[in-house]
Amino acid sequence: MAFSTASVVAGIGSCLPPRIVHNSDPPLSGLDVTDEWIRTRTGIERRCWVEPGTGSGDLAVEAGxxxxxxxxxxxxxxVVLTTTTPDHHSPATAPWVAAQLGLGTVAAFDIAAACSGFTYGMAMGDAWIRSGSAECVLVLAAETLSTITDPSDRGTAVVFADGAGAAVLRSGRPDEPGAVQAARLGSDGTQWDLAVIRAGGSRRPDPQGLAxxxxxxxxxRGPDMFAHAVRRMTDVSRSLLQQVEWPVDSVGAFIGHQANQRILDxxxxxxxxxxxxRFGNIRQVGNTSSASIPLVMDDLMQAGTVTAGTRTLLTAFGGGAVWGAVALTWPDIKHNH
Known part of the structure; x- marks a missing residue:
């Protein structure tokens, strides 16, 4: 279906907390793993973690x-905020972020789509703009995964990190640099326990913290997560390229969710x-879940690596299981001083 109105990426922002943790730093040094072990299995050399008291909302405000x-x-x-680590179980974090940004009584809500959150948020913003329900949407992805990670579990502690990214979508034309061409999303709830926090929700409440x-x-479930991520990210990428009629060799920028370098490759x-x-930053920032794609986009934008108008493919997979992909042309964004 052709649309005369498109959503166009008009701004990108990001925020990383200042605390940098290298593979050889405490507490990772106590996990009986070496720097080489972590790098060869994940591609990660360092990551950023928040200090106690800093929430996902704080990072979202700065990125936004x-x-x-x-x-x-x-x-x-x-305002759409995607996060696995909201500031509170209730209420949603997006309204508070909108208020901190001085956006008034704007509509605002959270999306829980794990590591695929940014693709879900972009699809949501794109749909609101294409339908005429909005002229401008702020899509935020903010995660403080260090706050939900067991420091003694090397399967997660060495991987997950904190950060936030943001994209401003505005109404525009499909032929403009930055225009979203299409998005595809999917889920498979039979794999709900690929990545899960078992206690603390309504199915297994733990008000006294006894779990x-x-x-x-x-x-x-690391090996299972690897297999499902490769399959779903590959399939959704191929189907989206077919939908927008882009030969794969015409794609000049490919950004996958920064989960694991071996998955990305x-x-x-x-x-x-x-x-x-292929572009990424997992080596420097680790796996920041839904924030990873906009963090890479901001790095590339600030470095001027990708030319405006370049065909760009974003793809992600996360716990749930959920996955998504977005096809857009690289935006033409200038720094405003």
């Missing part, structure tokens, strides 16, 4: 402020993306 500034501080109609630490923190190989079109 940067994105809005680069977009020229437009009037926002909707074992392992059940109060994120646990992941495998998916890109299977889709057929050449090495010089």
């Amino acid at each position: 402020r940067a994105a809005l500034e680069r977009a020229g501080d437009p009037s926002v109609d909707l 074992p630490l392992a059940d109060r923190c994120l646990r992941m 495998k998916v890109a190989d299977l889709v057929g993306v050449p090495p010089d079109s």
